[in-house]
Amino acid sequence: MNNPIKVLILGYGIRGRTYAAYAADHAEDLEIAGLADPVATFPAEATYPTWKRWEDALASGAKADAVIIALPDHLHYAACLKALQAGYHVLLEKPIGCNWKECQEIRAAQVASGKLVLTGYVLRYTPLFKRLHKVLEAGVIGKLTSVHVLVEVSYGKSAHAYCRGNWSVEANGTGMLVNKCTHDFDLIVWWMRGRICEKVSSFGALIECRPENKPEGAADRCKDCPPHVRRKCPFDAYKLYYEHTDLRYHFADPSDAGILKMIETSPYGRCVYACGNDSVDHQTVLMLYDGGLTVTLEMESFSQRRARTVHFYGTRGEIIADDEKIVVIPFLGDARRIEPEQHGHHGGGDREIMTSFVELVRENPSPERCTAILDEALESHRLAFLAEESRYTGRTMDGRSDPD
Ligand SMILES: NC(=O)c1ccc[n+]([C@@H]2O[C@H](COP(=O)([O-])OP(=O)(O)OC[C@H]3O[C@@H](n4cnc5c(N)ncnc54)[C@H](O)[C@@H]3O)[C@@H](O)[C@H]2O)c1
16 A cells, blocks of 8 residues: 655645645545645644745745645745745646746746646546547547637626636736636647647727726625615625625635625625726637637636536537537537536546646656646646737737747
């Protein structure tokens, strides 16, 4: 039997707790060597050290094989550099860095250390997307002509994260496209492996949650908003967090009392028209690959459902996939529906990525393999940052170039 690998977890928020839960369920594979978070409540039964700051965890010389970085986006870069310099393998939540320069510096640090940096791209580990990849590789729909990816974020999740939350102001992190859709760029890079992206262009805007659209009589916080105004507002914090419960997992205290207190005191109780936000609420990316294949990625806030749909068009058929199923429609022959079994959050990807990470750390891959793994993840960032540059400048970008 193998000994568990030991990890330091930096950031004990939603993602940090998800990875820690893996250790609780797979004690034979993963052991927590320490946790760092300034505000989180750590497990009462913890026998390992805990720190307030990630810097103190890494400076402690704690004996561990790897570090899991589940910190807010803007801390990924500094924490990853330090973890690599200290000789740890790293599981790094996305984004790798907040801009291309940070990403390049992380690559240089990875090359110097020879250690693994696995990015938290959970979707490619899900049974559904693994199966989809196999179906595509089998070539059953002939030559691909176009791929359409639609990411419906939902009006509630979008108001939560991109108006009131961590990604509301682009200058504080990466903006909505990089935050929400690097997963999709990662899938596109995976599907397009071996092809060259020749051009990237992108358009997007913030249409709704701007001060000039604030309803007449609305207050700056939902708790102060007149009931007749709140009633007509789909983004009302009481509706999103108190009446509906599907966003409650974002909060440390999801009880009714905890949610009411949160609405009264936290940034998540602010009016979405008074958040000082500038993140887009919808964005489209167009990519041209060699041979004329086109890829379209659409990110939309104003949907009822939270969903991802992918449509592949080929010269001999179509494939349509969503979060639950894959439908293969050959022009000659019968359509086929595939519904891979999925367990757990992110379609099972949260668990599967940890299983792969543990295997990789045990295997201790060569420095060259570690660089290749990071390079594939960086490619998705390169394309996403190019798309953002296109949106800012109005130019069509050379898909082989480096973003500014
Ligand atoms: N792979 C995915 O599917 C996925 C999904 C959601 C979020 N993410 C990414 O994971 C990261 C974390 O997201 P989250 O939703 O868990 O956020 P979160 O806010 O719930 O957790 C972040 C934690 O970091 C802690 N923290 C802040 N400063 C710190 C410091 N100096 N030292 C130690 N801890 C510190 C915060 O107190 C918080 O508990 C983000 O970068 C996000 O983009 C990835």
